[in-house]
Amino acid sequence: MEVQMGDVAVAQRGDCITAMGVGSCIVIAIHDRANRIGGLAHAILPTSEHPNRSLAVATHVDRAVDELLKRMAVLGVNGTNLEAKLVGGANMFAAFKARIGEENVSSAREKLKKEGITLVAECVGGSQGRSVEFCISTGVVTVKTKL
Amino acid sequence: MTKEHEAHVAMTSGTEGKLISMANAAAKSASEALAKLSQRRVTISVASVEIKPVQRVFPGILPETVVAGVYLPATGDIKGASLLVFTEDAAFLVCDMLLMKEEGTTRKLTEVDISALTEAGRILCGSFLTVLSNTMRIKIVEHVPSFSLDMFGAVVDVLIAEMVQIPTEALVIQMRFAFDHARVAGPILFILGIQDLETVLKAVDTIKRGA
Numbered sequence: 477m478e479v480q481m482g483d484v485a486v487a488q489r490g491d492c493i494t495a496m497g498v499g500s501c502i503v504i505a506i507h508d509r510a511n512r513i514g515g516l517a518h519a520i521l522p523t524s525e526h527p528n529r530s531l532a533v534a535t536h537v538d539r540a541v542d543e544l545l546k547r548m549a550v551l552g553v554n555g556t557n558l559e560a561k562l563v564g565g566a567n568m569f570a571a572f573k574a575r576i577g578e579e580n581v582s583s584a585r586e587k588l589k590k591e592g593i594t595l596v597a598e599c600v601g602g603s604q605g606r607s608v609e610f611c612i613s614t615g616v617v618t619v620k621t622k623l
Numbered sequence: 624m625t626k627e628h629e630a631h632v633a634m635t636s637g638t639e640g641k642l643i644s645m646a647n648a649a650a651k652s653a654s655e656a657l658a659k660l661s662q663r664r665v666t667i668s669v670a671s672v673e674i675k676p677v678q679r680v681f682p683g684i685l686p687e688t689v690v691a692g693v694y695l696p697a698t699g700d701i702k703g704a705s706l707l708v709f710t711e712d713a714a715f716l717v718c719d720m721l722l723m724k725e726e727g728t729t730r731k732l733t734e735v736d737i738s739a740l741t742e743a744g745r746i747l748c749g750s751f752l753t754v755l756s757n758t759m760r761i762k763i764v765e766h767v768p769s770f771s772l773d774m775f776g777a778v779v780d781v782l783i784a785e786m787v788q789i790p791t792e793a794l795v796i797q798m799r800f801a802f803d804h805a806r807v808a809g810p811i812l813f814i815l816g817i818q819d820l821e822t823v824l825k826a827v828d829t830i831k832r833g834a
Contacts, residue, residue, distance in 0.1 A: 497776015605777020
């Protein structure tokens, strides 16, 4: 199952969720290890004080995490003992003045802290694109980069 | 993005013809500059000019396909950015041609190769912006270009991120390049807010043919 920019997906047990070619976007993987349920959000922009509700549900980091938790709750996650991993937030072009990648990473860290979700690992920043695969049964997140 | 959109800004066939003429004028000036740089005969032709939402410019390219992108931001009376995109193989061939190497020599990019590709992108995008600026008599300031060779999805996602909040579309010029007998193709995107794009098209529309 592949998650496009601005979208989220949840899965359980043997499934894997992927996000391909992630640059400044931030991928947030949340895992309920005990119940083997997980979800992945592919957010485009940091948390906004004035979010545009007409945009895709996971455009902004905060709404992406909220949507992910909502969908995981439907599968039986009660919101405790959740672990998160972050991937992305690169700055692909040196000339790009707006530090969208960095802001996405900060926003995601803040949102996870606010929700009481433990951030256990991250592969963020730099100037390289990444592809992500999140296997729900093990909680393993694999990151691919171009060499 | 999950939602697919059609372009909001439309252009008449008359406007399209004038834009092709302008792009050809820019291509002529860029080919002269690239010929000097590469010491080869360079021909650049314009295959088409279209307006598309950025997300739909590259329907056939997978997110993990490696591409070379040269990004050139522009400010002034209109604000936006231009992006020249080559596939990895096309970028290698362009390096061979620009740096007087035998065809097929480049298999990885050195700092010199990256610098040559960035300069070619600046010349190509800059030529069109100059023609646009002179024709419309508006101020367009080009900024420092930068380069990335990476997965396609990663190269374009920051541009999409910039545009999510403001309705934006891309003027896409499909170019064909011939360096002596070697041929490559690649699009140039001029990404503008819809309001600026409409201003540009309106101004182009008022230009008399041949002006």
